[in-house]
Amino acid sequence: MEKFSINLITKSIKKLLGKGPHSLHEPSMGKKEIKYISNTIKKNFVSTKGVYVHKFEKKIKNYTKTNYVSSTINGTQAIFIALKALGVKQKEEVLVPSLTFVGTVNAISYLGAEPHFIDSNIKDFGIDCKKLENYLRKIIVFKNNKSINKKTGKIIKAIIPVHVFGHPCDIENIVKLAKKFKLKILEDAAECLGSFYKKKHLGTFGDAGCLSFNGNKIITTGGGGAVLSKSKKINDKIKHLISTAKIDHKWEYIHDEIGYNFKLPSLNAALGLAQISKLSYFLKLKRELFYRYNNIFSKIEGIKLFKENKNSKSNYWLQTLILDHKNISSKNKLIKAAHNSKIFMRPAWKLISELGPYKKKQKMNLEGAREIYNRVINLPSSQSLIGKIK
DSSP, rough: BOOOOOOHHHHHHHHOOOOOOOOSSOOOOHHHHHHHHHHHOOOOOOOOEEEEEHHHHHHHHHHHSSSEEEEEEEEHHHHHHHHHHHTTTTTTTEEEEEESHHHHHHHHHHTTEEEEEEEOOOOTTBBOOHHHHHHHHHEEEEEETTTEETTOOBEEHHHHHHHHGGGGOOOHHHHHHHHHHTOEEEEEEETTTEEEEETTTTTSSSSSSEEEOOSSSSSSOOOOOEEEEEEHHHHHHHHHHHOOOOOOSOOOOOOOOOOOBBBHHHHHHHHHHHHHTHHHHHHHHHHHHHHHHHHTTBBBBEEEEEETTTTOOOOOOOOOEOOOGGGGGGHHHHHHHHHHTTTTTOOOOOGGGGGGGTTTSSBBBOOHHHHHHHHEEOOOGGGGTSSSOO
């Protein structure tokens, strides 16, 4: 074993990846993407009309083995529209990890609902279920078959488990907790296309689940997302809301409620259709990158690479270093030195509960989430770092 040093880590990464610059995660494009986009332009189907959206949704449906898929303009709006379809209303509370991307929480706020921040653990970066159950037992009273926050008097309606960096959280126990406390489950699987728990795709355990196809995800539609759901009723509601809520009629424009016009354009879907055909290859490259990084960091004291847990199969979207407690003070120095070497690693997200708009919201003790923020660093993780993209 070699002794921990910032210089050793940056040199080792450069030796593996080359001179750089190395971004955190770049899209991987080739000739097929150009072909598909050119075809949709030639056919004049670049907006929400056209066959590519249907084909792309069918591919996602078949791959994830969900019942229904509705594609959207981005992952944040997928979360918003899914919460709305699940019946979350103004002033109701939604349990959400403080350790997540801000879009997850913003989607709750768009509804006028209240984010209620819960803790995570470093074992899988997801919700700490044991700690959460103890917390909920103390703050919840049941009334009319609903969970009421004794402190605020508001209904706690739903929980959003977040699968972080492509790794499954403790979703089985979250499902049990949700049943016990009468909560709807919306899985934030934004980073998790290609990730499974016990051979079941993430985003298919709850009442609904959301994916993202942003430019930095494992496949991209440029901007885009999708809602996965079990229920035809929920999917029909989502399809209606992501359009302009228009009632079918041969010529009249009749809209029966406020629609949001969040449908994925055909141009974006064409890009996604080309990308998803390469998903198995991308996943293979991701796993190979993990092995190569792990070979480096298993030989350095005081640091380790995060490895998928038992019964989990991760897409390894972002390769993640965990610092030993004694090296926490080196985190920012390491990130700065890496950036100076054009290795654009990053820390985990700042806790959302510590950001200006959300400082005064309900929260439990967040020691686990703070530990993750203090100890975790994401490494450059593009599949193109080690494989040629055709």
